Amino acid sequence: MLKCDFGNLRREIELLDRATSSVLHWDVMDGHFVPNLSYGALLIERVRPLTRALFDAHLMISDPARYLDDYIRAGCEIITFHIEAVPEPVELLRRIRQAGCLAGLAVNPKTPVSAVRSAVGECDNVLIMSVEPGFGGQAFIPGAIEKVAEARAMFGPEVLISIDGGIGPKTISEPAKAGVDLFVAGSSVFDLPDYGQAIQSMAALARSARNVS
Numbered sequence: 001m002l003k004c005d006f007g008n009l010r011r012e013i014e015l016l017d018r019a020t021s022s023v024l025h026w027d028v029m030d031g032h033f034v035p036n037l038s039y040g041a042l043l044i045e046r047v048r049p050l051t052r053a054l055f056d057a058h059l060m061i062s063d064p065a066r067y068l069d070d071y072i073r074a075g076c077e078i079i080t081f082h083i084e085a086v087p088e089p090v091e092l093l094r095r096i097r098q099a100g101c102l103a104g105l106a107v108n109p110k111t112p113v114s115a116v117r118s119a120v121g122e123c124d125n126v127l128i129m130s131v132e133p134g135f136g137g138q139a140f141i142p143g144a145i146e147k148v149a150e151a152r153a154m155f156g157p158e159v160l161i162s163i164d165g166g167i168g169p170k171t172i173s174e175p176a177k178a179g180v181d182l183f184v185a186g187s188s189v190f191d192l193p194d195y196g197q198a199i200q201s202m203a204a205l206a207r208s209a210r211n212v213s
């Protein structure tokens, strides 16, 4: 949602509903873990009643444990924090699961997948960052593809593998082949006039890449 028109958020959410976007991914930045500041639980809570889409809170913040309850209360179904912020993640992952949410762990481009090994069996979503977190509109880092395959091998078939950053028609096929389930797309949806067409054409590319692999 980082790339949406915040002057018209209700309309954007309606358009995404019509475009059959199943998950809304909220990039939360604290100006500390990442240089930028975006929005927080209050905004997410206010727009929660506008759609039935799943809400995925991607917490790019230094102290997710402190603010976790706010995102649970806001109605997020998936809550993902960074291994770089919480190097011992198990306790926080368990708190998220105990609240009935899917627990996610994100890995920055420079962090090896081995850093999240302690989360095997404790986590529902592994988010591989394919750009440095903190800004929308960056170019896809190809090294992420290998990390997707590594994460899949480490966590097994039950865990969701997500990828975030620089995803568009030209970059979606390789990570799809490597086993990504959930693709976070910003500019490649919001920069086009028809969100539905943007989402459906990327989904078709991902499906066909996955089927031939």
Ligand code: ZN
Binding pocket: 025, 026, 027, 058, 164, 184
């Ligand atoms: Zn994100």
